[in-house]
Amino acid sequence: MISQEKILERLFFYLNRLAPPGASIHPDIDLIQELGLDSVKVMDLVMELEDEFDLSIPLNILTDVHTPTQLAQAVFSLMEHADGVVR
Amino acid sequence: MALFDKFGKLAQERAALVQAGLNPFGTRIDEVFSPTEGRIGEWRVVLAGTNNYLGLTFDPECIEAARQALEHEGTGTTGSRMASGSYGSHVALEAELADFFGRRSAIVFSTGYLANLGVISTLAGPGDIVLLDADCHASIYDACKLGGAQVIRFRHNDVADLERRMLRLGEPARNALILVEGIYSMLGDQAPLKEIVEVKRRLGGYLLVDEAHSVGVLGAHGRGLAEELGVESDVDIVLGTFSKSLGAIGGFAVSHHPEMELLRYASRPYIFTASSSPSSIASVRAALRTMRARPELRERLWSNARRLYQGLAGLGYRVGPQPSPVVPVLLGSSEEGVAFWQRLVEHGVYVNLVPPLAAPGGQALVRCSVSAAHTPEQIDHIIQAFASLRASFDGVIAKA
Numbered sequence A: 001m002i003s004q005e006k007i008l009e010r011l012f013f014y015l016n017r018l019a020p021p022g023a024s025i026h027p028d029i030d031l032i033q034e035l036g037l038d039s040v041k042v043m044d045l046v047m048e049l050e051d052e053f054d055l056s057i058p059l060n061i062l063t064d065v066h067t068p069t070q071l072a073q074a075v076f077s078l079m080e081h082a083d084g085v086v087r
Numbered sequence B: 001m002a003l004f005d006k007f008g009k010l011a012q013e014r015a016a017l018v019q020a021g022l023n024p025f026g027t028r029i030d031e032v033f034s035p036t037e038g039r040i041g042e043w044r045v046v047l048a049g050t051n052n053y054l055g056l057t058f059d060p061e062c063i064e065a066a067r068q069a070l071e072h073e074g075t076g077t078t079g080s081r082m083a084s085g086s087y088g089s090h091v092a093l094e095a096e097l098a099d100f101f102g103r104r105s106a107i108v109f110s111t112g113y114l115a116n117l118g119v120i121s122t123l124a125g126p127g128d129i130v131l132l133d134a135d136c137h138a139s140i141y142d143a144c145k146l147g148g149a150q151v152i153r154f155r156h157n158d159v160a161d162l163e164r165r166m167l168r169l170g171e172p173a174r175n176a177l178i179l180v181e182g183i184y185s186m187l188g189d190q191a192p193l194k195e196i197v198e199v200k201r202r203l204g205g206y207l208l209v210d211e212a213h214s215v216g217v218l219g220a221h222g223r224g225l226a227e228e229l230g231v232e233s234d235v236d237i238v239l240g241t242f243s244k245s246l247g248a249i250g251g252f253a254v255s256h257h258p259e260m261e262l263l264r265y266a267s268r269p270y271i272f273t274a275s276s277s278p279s280s281i282a283s284v285r286a287a288l289r290t291m292r293a294r295p296e297l298r299e300r301l302w303s304n305a306r307r308l309y310q311g312l313a314g315l316g317y318r319v320g321p322q323p324s325p326v327v328p329v330l331l332g333s334s335e336e337g338v339a340f341w342q343r344l345v346e347h348g349v350y351v352n353l354v355p356p357l358a359a360p361g362g363q364a365l366v367r368c369s370v371s372a373a374h375t376p377e378q379i380d381h382i383i384q385a386f387a388s389l390r391a392s393f394d395g396v397i398a399k400a
């Protein structure tokens, strides 16, 4: 299985495309409050990650996700439980 | 952080955006003269920012029906249907809706927003899955949240993307609730419902279509996109509102599933709010009759819609993907959108300004909506107003 670091790396790839030009992105930045993404962009990011990792990522995880690190963690744990209700 | 501090950023943004002049996000319509004319401050305007698709808000029969209901049933029901009982007229409207849509069951809610909340949140709970089109209305998103189902979002009007997500889900997709709209409220485009139905036939799932903007607008009888495309029997639930073509307020869901009736005992947004006022229900019943009896209203609507769409496209504006009673015009930033909107009012035209967040694609847009009650001259007046702004907003339009 892919590592959490690798997930974060791919997440940064998509984040760079969505973030305002020149924004400095780091693993613990608050995506909405600090980076200034709107909620639609965050949902778009989730859609990209679903396709990148061929994984269903319910939007419900976003309730507890504020930073790239937290998003990577959430994706990682979905992968671990990929045989649950939502694969 | 104190309770109200969270609004600080919002207040700043709003203040910066609307420094002078009229506020597009808090417009006061001082007088309403007809379905298509009003006054905003010193400006008499053509109303092209409503959802009054058939222009029935001033229909004499609807007004008379509402007046009768006021006199005989009073101003309000003052209670929910579960606790305080259903007025006969509410029940009669449900029977009329079921008959109009050719469905077994119809439930009336107090608004369209509550209809989405009431149906979706009750059907799709924890352990269930919903698949929703990315451009779905806020009420659908909120309904998903309230229900607590797992929410998977697919790219707007992209059937291959829906299919990929269903395949990825595997077996559970067979029980998923697929959520789309007939006509999307911001871009005026239609769902590829035939193709979506095709995917559903192969992979399973239940299909709910929110026809808020397409009832009265599409289909030979005005039953919406599902009728227009001949796929009604594949649509499990049709959702709609009384606040657009039917010219009042309220919402409904119709279905061929007999179990839908049980929502009345399980759906919190049905149970814990008062039912619509009798006058609203009465005018909707009259509007439904008028809509059935006068298909020419729909023809007039479409003729106006095409006239506006072609007129604005001809001026070089970037309009929506297809002719529709909703004609969006893409602009640049929020500031440019506000300036453009204000100038339109000064030219005697009222439309909706949609800020980038609510607008798919992240650009500000002005959303024009057309009514059967517009005269061709009023449509030309709207086009004229856009024409006179064309030169001064050239840069903005080029960027869009």
Ligand SMILES: Cc1ncc(COP(=O)(O)O)c(C=O)c1O
Binding pocket: B111, B112, B113, B114, B116, B137, B139, B181, B185, B210, B212, B213, B241, B242, B243, B249, B250, B251
């Ligand atoms: C697609 C859609 N669904 C539901 C609603 C809510 O309808 P209502 O105004 O009756 O609450 C709207 C209204 O804006 C809408 O556009």
